[in-house]
Amino acid sequence: MWLPLLGLVIGIIIGLKSPSLPQTWAQYMSVTVLAAMDSVFGGIRAGMEKKFDDTIFITGFFSNVLLAAGLAYIGERVGVALYTAAIFAFGVRIFQNLAIIRRHILKK
């Protein structure tokens, strides 16, 4: 259990030490953070339902992140705020997953 937490802490440390991004990238970063959080909550939910599949989890994480960043990029090119679609979809899913996780915890 503490190995993933260690990963999170190391990640935060790397993030604090690394050079900061240019302002134009901040928008992509915010969407990808949301996508990553969606994957993590999805993974926790799957683990609670005893359906956790590591391959699905890791491919889902990277495809979510890349799709979100890609949407934001295309959106900026064509002048439509497509990243709001990503924010909306991931936001809704995060809350749904959270609700299901909560029910699983309460049922125990």
Next chain:
Amino acid sequence: MKRGQIYVTIVLLFLGMMIAVQVRSTRKFQQNAPTTRVQELTTRLQDVKDERDTLKDEVDNLRTKLDRISAGEETVNQAVRDELGKTRIEAGLAGVRGPGVQVILNDSPKELQPGENPNLYILHEEDLLKMVNELRAGGAEAISVNDQRLLATSEIRCAGNTILVNTKKIAPPIVMLATGDPDTLSSGLLIKGGIIESLRAWGLIAEVEKKKEITVPAFTGPITFNYSKPVK
């Protein structure tokens, strides 16, 4: 499950990294002036500049109008016109021409050695003040510093790393023009132990040139008296 834990670790590592980078960059951008503020200030600067230009034009307009009235109108008799002309020269509102001297001042071209005080090798507003004082003592009738005509109300003041004359920034090389007797003026400046010698002692550049004819420009700004009233 062991493999799954490693995957979760990798994913959380990425997540933590992204969150940290995002938080840091967001905080950094909030410290900068927002772009809207920058735009607002730019527009305001432009507005003020435009206003200044219009006012300058207005001053020019009024001056020419005044000139035309004093030159053209029949009813104004010659004595009054002469008096007005003299007063305008005295006030610095008319450019003047005549014999005089040209003084060129500049910072020391010497390369600064480490540990030396750079203040010793650059021109200061005191140097200009002393120079103006010496010129006036030598009977200068009209003086200009880098095209700024010196009036009775003119200041020569240090402002940061520039010098203000008539609230305009001037910078070396400084060209001073003074009308008057060229010999008296230049000998006053070049006297032993005088101003030019003391400036040259610091390596500053100070050149005096007698001229048969120089033109001292007129003052171009507005002259206002907000507080002073003439005594009856």
